[in-house]
Amino acid sequence: MNYNNILSEANNGITTITINRPNKLNALNKETIEELHDAFDEANADKNTKVIIVTGRGEKAFVAGADISEFADFDVKEGARLAAKGQELLFDFVENLSTPVMAAVNGFALGGGLELAMACHFRVASDNAKLGLPEVSLGVIPGYGGTQRLPQLVGKGRAMEMIMTAGMIDATTALNYGLVNHVTTQDELLPLCEKIAYKISNNSSVAIRGAIKAINANYKDGVDGFKVEIKQFGKCFGTEDFKEGTTAFLQKRKADFPGK
Known part of the structure; x- marks a missing residue:
């Protein structure tokens, strides 16, 4: 399948999905969310795929958030539909896939980007990663599962502080919080993820x-x-x-x- 905003490559039992909007810091717009759904669905249906890795193109960002220009003028009903559709189409969908999904977090993982990473079954980060949910600085709250998954992963108090301050944490802090499983250099990020993926693929x-x-x-x-x-x-x-x-x-x- 051909995509405009992502790349999907299958190799040795691993499908790597790369969000390919580096000029927009890989921000999630409507089309990208739909393409990610299709790519995850296709990989999950592929009997040869044992593990899915999702990452962002370039060195700056995994996903630096949602494309705000698409919903800045929405009203209450439109905002609610945006969150409901996004959760169903991508974030809840990823969480409940039967194929293990690993997020390779390179650079910024903010807003919808962190929510996508948290929807994955676990996360590995590069040492330049910055993670956060800055939505309240825009007058809105996380709408793609962030208020639910972040407390599950880091605890209620830490989640409250991260969301209320709209601040970012670095990779070491994310590791200490249990938000990511491993931290490595950017050059070693995908090789480490692949190493873990091969261990997984040896099992049932x-x-x-x-x-x-x-x-x-x-x-x-x-x-x-x-x-x-x-x-x-x-x-x-x-x-x-x-x-x-x-x-x-x-x-x-x-x-x-x-x-x-």
Whole structure:
């Protein structure tokens, strides 16, 4: 599929999606959000893709926010629709993908950019990364899940401070907060992500899919995460991956998971 604002490349079981608007600091406009949805959907449907990495083009920004010019004149109803559609189309969609999604955060990850990174299953940052939710400085609040996911990741107090001050934190602080899993140099960012991706791809994609569902269930109102875990655990016993994994363990060899 051809895109105007992103690049998508599949190689050795890893699909790398790159937001390709460096002149706009990779800001998210309507078209980019729609293209990202399509690219994630396509990668998730590709049986050869074991891990998805999303990053931004250039050295300055992962995503420096949303394209404010597109919604500066919106009224109340239009603003609510903007948030609802964006969450459904991209941010919630990414969070609930069955394929692991890793954000390679290079440079600025602000507003919608940080919200996209937080929707991914985990994050790796370069040492020049700056992360924040500056929306209140524009008279609005985060609308793509930022008020929900940031407290889940860093705690209520830290999230309150970050959102209320509209400030940025550096990569080291993000690591200490648990907002990112690893920090490395910009040159080593994608190689490190790929190294982690290869470790993931050695394991059962079927089991990983079940683990994602069980972990996400803990953060959904009205859902008993323990029951979801029990159900997903039980389902594993009916898979070819379980048979191969246990057989390989007993035979003291490396498992070759069929992904079924």
